[in-house]
Amino acid sequence: MQRHTYDFGVIGNCAFTAHIHKDTNISWMCWPRFDSSFIFGGLLDQEKGGEFSVKPLESEMQSKQYYVENTNILCTEVTSETGRYKVTDFAPRFYQTDRYYRPLMMIRKIERLEGSPRVVVKCSPRGDYGNTVPEPSMGSNHIRFLGLEAHVRLTTNISLNYVINEDSFVLNETKYMVLTYGPPLEASLEETVDLFLSKTKNYWRNWVKTAAIVNFYQREAIRSALILKIHQYEDTGAIIAAATTSLPESPGSTRNWDYRYCWMRDTFYTLNAFNNIGHFEESEKYFHYILNTTIEESDRYQPLYGISGQKKLIEKEIPLAGYQGNQPVRIGNDAYTHIQNDVYGQVLISLLPLYEDKRIIFTERFDSSELIIKTLDMIEKTFDETDAGLWEFRNLSQHHCYTYLFHWAGSSAAVKIAKVIGDRAMGEKAAKLKERSAKMIEKCYVPSKKAYAQAKGVDRMDASTLQLIMMNYLDGNTQAAKDHLIGLEKELHAKDGLFYRYKHQDDFGEPETTFLICAFWYVEALACVGRLDEAIKYFENILSYSNHVGLLSEDVKESDGSMWGNFPQAYSHVGLLNAATRIARKLDKPDFL
Structure with a gap:
């Protein structure tokens, strides 16, 4: 008899948490609070729960998931026929201007490790426990999801058409995705993500120390x-x-x-x-x-x-x-x-x-x-x-x-x-x-x-x-x-x-x-x-x-x-x-x- 396990890592910043499956999908995440409706809820309903994943084009894949040592930053490495890549997921948390910065912001960094992996990025949030399906609307470098209780926005350097149409693309450079609830990210995408990643890593390691x-x-x-x-x-x-x-x-x-x-x-x-x-x-x-x-x-x-x-x-x-x-x-x-x-x-x-x-x-x-x-x-x-x-x-x-x-x-x-x-x-x-x-x-x-x-x-x-x-x-x-x-x-x-x-x-x-x-x-x-x-x-x-x-x-x-x-x-x-x-x-x- 096969042992049933929960194949998820969990990240958070003391404002929200997210369950990330070994296949990279965010299967459970509630916004704006722990007890709010899920914005991603595939854990309880794969049809009504939406999806936020970075999967290879090929159906066959292997993955390895682990935490960055002494942090709540999660890495998922995916290997497929065309190559290998890593998704780093974290919720920013660090000390800034005399208080803890813990925004409603989910960050994903995608890095090529080997080969020329073809990936498909899906981002389809939900509201009201799956009853609300928001309408995606393209901006210059972001997608707005209209119809939710607050402004939900995905800022990314991936082609917006690839994301909205769920088309595959070759991962030949590092990609960044920042999903926000309420105030959007207005600063430089790449620099901000790398800065927030470094500060969050330092925060958790100092907390452990x-x-x-x-x-x-x-x-x-x-x-x-x-x-x-x-x-x-x-x-x-x-x-x-x-x-x-x-x-x-x-x-x-x-x-x-x-x-x-x-x-x-x-x-x-x-x-x-x-x-x-x-x-x-x-x-x-x-x-x-x-x-x-x-x-x-x-x-x-x-x-x-x-x-x-x-x-x-x-x-x-x-x-x-x-x-x-x-x-x-x-x-x-x-x-x-x-x-x-x-x-x-x-x-x-x-x-x-x-x-x-x-x-x-x-x-x-x-x-x-x-x-x-x-x-x-x-x-x-x-x-x-x-x-x-x-x-x-x-x-x-x-x-x-x-x-x-x-x-x-x-x-x-x-x-x-x-x-x-x-x-x-x-x-x-x-x-x-x-x-x-x-x-x-x-x-x-x-x-x-x-x-x-x-x-x-x-x-x-x-x-x-x-x-x-x-x-x-x-x-x-x-x-x-x-x-x-x-x-x-x-x-x-x-x-x-x-x-x-x-x-x-x-x-x-x-x-x-x-x-x-x-x-x-x-x-x-x-x-x-x-x-x-x-x-x-x-x-x-x-x-x-x-x-x-x-x-x-x-x-x-x-x-x-x-x-x-x-x-x-x-x-x-x-x-x-x-x-x-x-x-x-x-x-x-x-x-x-």
């Missing part, structure tokens, strides 16, 4: 850090779970969700990964996002919000063919209506570094004690509620162990924050909630399994409780932690480190694929309890489930290692980065020292 990335599988960790960075919507500070929608968790499952929004939970994990590598800029920006998003919330926080803080993310199905025919195709996500009470703890832990880390000067951001108190009040107010849990069960409400773990951890963070700002009342309130949360966690313990269950009153296992060990609720050196891990392994370990979230039936039946973040949690838990050799072995195996440029999906099928779910998944890359960091620290300083 300032990251404290561990030596353990450092190249893979660097790629994860780079891909996580472009999931940040810098304008507001939001961080999205994935840049795609409706890629199925398994074929025919109908578990096709839109992940182009900011989940409180996913953001906590992402910020934790950034903090681990010494990058705090993302945390500071998220601080402003969360403050602006929740300032009017009086009763509870939603599990997710739009990237500029929208509260209503109404889920609907749209008439597209779907990825490999998998329907429905959804935009929006009804999870915004769910009760998921772990979010309060995640908000508190996300804010902790701004108070506790001495590398951040306290006066660099204004005090947010009101937000801390309000969040603690929400934990207290909702404490006895059942909720949907982190897996967002649509028809199952329980007292989830994971929720109380984050009540415990969030209250612990608030105790530390209270000490920093000298607020005794806050500290006392947080300490009481921490103690109360621990009592609820203990009610999830199943003596017959020597392990903690998914929720109070049930005995089924859930991979989220691996976090009891990782977050040091259970000290890794204790027998309790080791027993708990064994209990989870017996029910949820698939093979070679792959791990199921849970095995019981949910709203859509029994899960068919393993969840990649759970595999990395498992690796971390193994390292915590001293089973370091196993942790390393399984970590190395999990890396084999990445695609050709080191990107990870949301889900992996146990039987054949196929990639499924939205892609690339921020969660999965957070898992890789944090697991690598955990193992590296254990290797540097074993528990017995």
